[in-house]
Amino acid sequence: MTNIGIFGWGNLGKAVADNLHDFPDVQLKVIFSRRPHAIEAKYPVASVADMPDWVGKIDVLLLCSGSATDLPEQTPAAVKLFNVVDSFDTHARIPAHFTAVDSAAKVAGHLGLISAGWDPGLFSLARTYFNAFLPDGTDYTFWGKGVSQGHSDAIRRVAGVKRGVQYTVPREDAIARVRSGERPALTTREKHLRECYVVAEKGADCKKIEAEIKNMPNYFAEYDTVVHFISEEEFERDHRAMPHGGFVLRSGNHTSAHKSLLELNIKLDSNPHFTSSVLLAYARAVHRMFAEGRRGCITVFDVPPAALYAGMPEELRKNLL
Amino acid sequence: MTNIGIFGWGNLGKAVADNLHDFPDVQLKVIFSRRPHAIEAKYPVASVADMPDWVGKIDVLLLCSGSATDLPEQTPAAVKLFNVVDSFDTHARIPAHFTAVDSAAKVAGHLGLISAGWDPGLFSLARTYFNAFLPDGTDYTFWGKGVSQGHSDAIRRVAGVKRGVQYTVPREDAIARVRSGERPALTTREKHLRECYVVAEKGADCKKIEAEIKNMPNYFAEYDTVVHFISEEEFERDHRAMPHGGFVLRSGNHTSAHKSLLELNIKLDSNPHFTSSVLLAYARAVHRMFAEGRRGCITVFDVPPAALYAGMPEELRKNLL
Numbered sequence: 001m002t003n004i005g006i007f008g009w010g011n012l013g014k015a016v017a018d019n020l021h022d023f024p025d026v027q028l029k030v031i032f033s034r035r036p037h038a039i040e041a042k043y044p045v046a047s048v049a050d051m052p053d054w055v056g057k058i059d060v061l062l063l064c065s066g067s068a069t070d071l072p073e074q075t076p077a078a079v080k081l082f083n084v085v086d087s088f089d090t091h092a093r094i095p096a097h098f099t100a101v102d103s104a105a106k107v108a109g110h111l112g113l114i115s116a117g118w119d120p121g122l123f124s125l126a127r128t129y130f131n132a133f134l135p136d137g138t139d140y141t142f143w144g145k146g147v148s149q150g151h152s153d154a155i156r157r158v159a160g161v162k163r164g165v166q167y168t169v170p171r172e173d174a175i176a177r178v179r180s181g182e183r184p185a186l187t188t189r190e191k192h193l194r195e196c197y198v199v200a201e202k203g204a205d206c207k208k209i210e211a212e213i214k215n216m217p218n219y220f221a222e223y224d225t226v227v228h229f230i231s232e233e234e235f236e237r238d239h240r241a242m243p244h245g246g247f248v249l250r251s252g253n254h255t256s257a258h259k260s261l262l263e264l265n266i267k268l269d270s271n272p273h274f275t276s277s278v279l280l281a282y283a284r285a286v287h288r289m290f291a292e293g294r295r296g297c298i299t300v301f302d303v304p305p306a307a308l309y310a311g312m313p314e315e316l317r318k319n320l321l
Numbered sequence: 322m323t324n325i326g327i328f329g330w331g332n333l334g335k336a337v338a339d340n341l342h343d344f345p346d347v348q349l350k351v352i353f354s355r356r357p358h359a360i361e362a363k364y365p366v367a368s369v370a371d372m373p374d375w376v377g378k379i380d381v382l383l384l385c386s387g388s389a390t391d392l393p394e395q396t397p398a399a400v401k402l403f404n405v406v407d408s409f410d411t412h413a414r415i416p417a418h419f420t421a422v423d424s425a426a427k428v429a430g431h432l433g434l435i436s437a438g439w440d441p442g443l444f445s446l447a448r449t450y451f452n453a454f455l456p457d458g459t460d461y462t463f464w465g466k467g468v469s470q471g472h473s474d475a476i477r478r479v480a481g482v483k484r485g486v487q488y489t490v491p492r493e494d495a496i497a498r499v500r501s502g503e504r505p506a507l508t509t510r511e512k513h514l515r516e517c518y519v520v521a522e523k524g525a526d527c528k529k530i531e532a533e534i535k536n537m538p539n540y541f542a543e544y545d546t547v548v549h550f551i552s553e554e555e556f557e558r559d560h561r562a563m564p565h566g567g568f569v570l571r572s573g574n575h576t577s578a579h580k581s582l583l584e585l586n587i588k589l590d591s592n593p594h595f596t597s598s599v600l601l602a603y604a605r606a607v608h609r610m611f612a613e614g615r616r617g618c619i620t621v622f623d624v625p626p627a628a629l630y631a632g633m634p635e636e637l638r639k640n641l642l
Contacts, residue, residue, distance in 0.1 A: 129626060
């Protein structure tokens with residue numbers, strides 16, 4: 001049995017709790033929150049300030065905060081008290097985050113796994129296996145169709161926008177070219193479309209909003225962007241979910257005569273529910289690897305697949321090999 | 322640098338040699354064969370009888386023989402002398418093979434990895450990650466389009482058949498049902514078609530051949546089978562390659578409202594070239610894990626993905642996480 005805590009009660013933390021029924025060997029002991037009174041009574045809650053009291057009572061803490069400002073502080077701090085798993089997803093800052101968590105974990109004698117989820121996470125695993133098994137090849141990652149939180153936030157900062165959501169849409173024509181085996185060089189614009197659904201404030205200038213979105217540097221200017229203006233009712237009905245997914249492809253050659261094409265694709269109705277399920281599987285693995293003596297910071301690359309599986313190694317070999 | 326030997330000079334062993342240029346940290350030291358004089362002069366060869374002379378001169382031996390009768394004998398014998406990797410693919414006999422290799426490896430103080438390739442191998446990894454990350458779900462494995470050696474052999478045993486090849490073809494309608502998220506129960510007949518190309522002996526009764534193939538128990542009777550009679554020229558031109566591939570899908574739910582669909586699919590121009598590339602990546606991993614003290618028998622489930630990657634762990638995190 002792996003006893004866990006959840007830190008943070010946003011979409012991700014709530015989805016961890018929703019998914020517990022699929023992990024019978026994992027038990028939720030406590031949710032740490034800055035506002036414990038806001039959490040439903042059916043859950044065990046505690047204040048963040050009381051975290052030191054829980055040392056020795058949980059095996060792994062799942063950090064369910066955001067990567068922008070929370071996790072860079074919280075993960076190195078939390079690993080001083082507990083083994084931890086986080087979903088840190090700012091690719092460029094992973095090396096620095098790894099170093100910070102590794103130092104703190106080694107001093108405390110704990111184990112921390114960072115950057116679990118689907119990208120980074122399952123997609124990183126696919127890229128690694130595909131590279132190892134097809135060394136002479138080209139990688140392609142496509143995201144979507146799915147909601148990008150950062151781009152949706154950017155839309156909502158535009159004057160006159162009441163509500164807004166942005167879907168990243170992989171271009172079928174680009175995926176088809178990759179699948180054909182031609183190994184194309186694809187620009188940013190050729191890989192993804194950006195599709196926006198906007199509820200405008202009463203009396204707002206929709207043409208102006210559309211132009212401002214489409215020309216926003218870093219977010220939209222480099223892409224083909226479509227802006228749809230819709231009613232608040234339509235927004236409420238059709239755009240409240242958080243679907244996501246994407247494609248990892250590797251196209252390459254063994255010899256000039258022998259090609260291979262490897263593809264992972266996933267379709268998620270709920271991004272936080274899938275991500276939190278990955279966090280739970282890695283909590284199980286961290287608990288096992290800590291028991292075997294592993295310390296410091298690790299990633300999905302350091303975890304043998306068997307450590308993720310609920311059953312015994314011989315069952316795994318019999319059933320899934 | 323990982324110094325390897327190859328045991329067996331069939332399609333798989335030759336493909337290992339073809340792929341070496343993609344593994345600059347792997348060096349071929351020797352090919353063991355029962356008929357060393359039949360191997361091209363550019364390769365280092367030795368007789369199987371001289372294997373004991375090579376102890377200490379190679380890090381890992383790649384066993385490139387067949388699963389039916391060769392590997393159950395050869396892998397436990399070879400692991401007494403060397404660390405080994407094989408592609409044993411008779412699913413039902415994997416537990417017995419594991420036990421035999423594990424005992425021999427532990428006595429000798431060596432490390433053996435069995436059942437590398439694509440199924441078992443990459444497909445097994447996909448099934449395991451998909452199960453761990455989506456516990457409430459249904460697995461589907463489809464093979465093809467590709468050549469089945471066993472079924473091709475069965476065709477060639479029919480009286481009047483001069484040459485023959487059988488392609489296993491996944492049914493697009495079945496894959497579409499799985500992708501729709503409905504989690505269908507699919508029979509053997511609903512998942513795959515069997516497509517045969519036959520060159521008949523002069524004067525043979527094609528109707529009789531066709532009936533005999535279609536009604537062959539265990540091989541064809543349980544499937545929808547199509548038999549095409551073609552000329553020897555057409556056979557030679559279009560049916561000499563060994564393409565293969567397939568699909569691993571898992572469709573499931575996190576909550577009643579939240580589904581996920583996970584799919585790996587691969588398309589291989591040359592089955593032996595991809596399989597041998599997987600063997601080479603695991604030879605690298607076995608060499609590393611042996612150096613870290615691992616002994617006994619392992620499978621792809623026991624190997625952390627980082628051990629497969631040619632570069633340093635920090636490069637892997639930077640480039641592929």
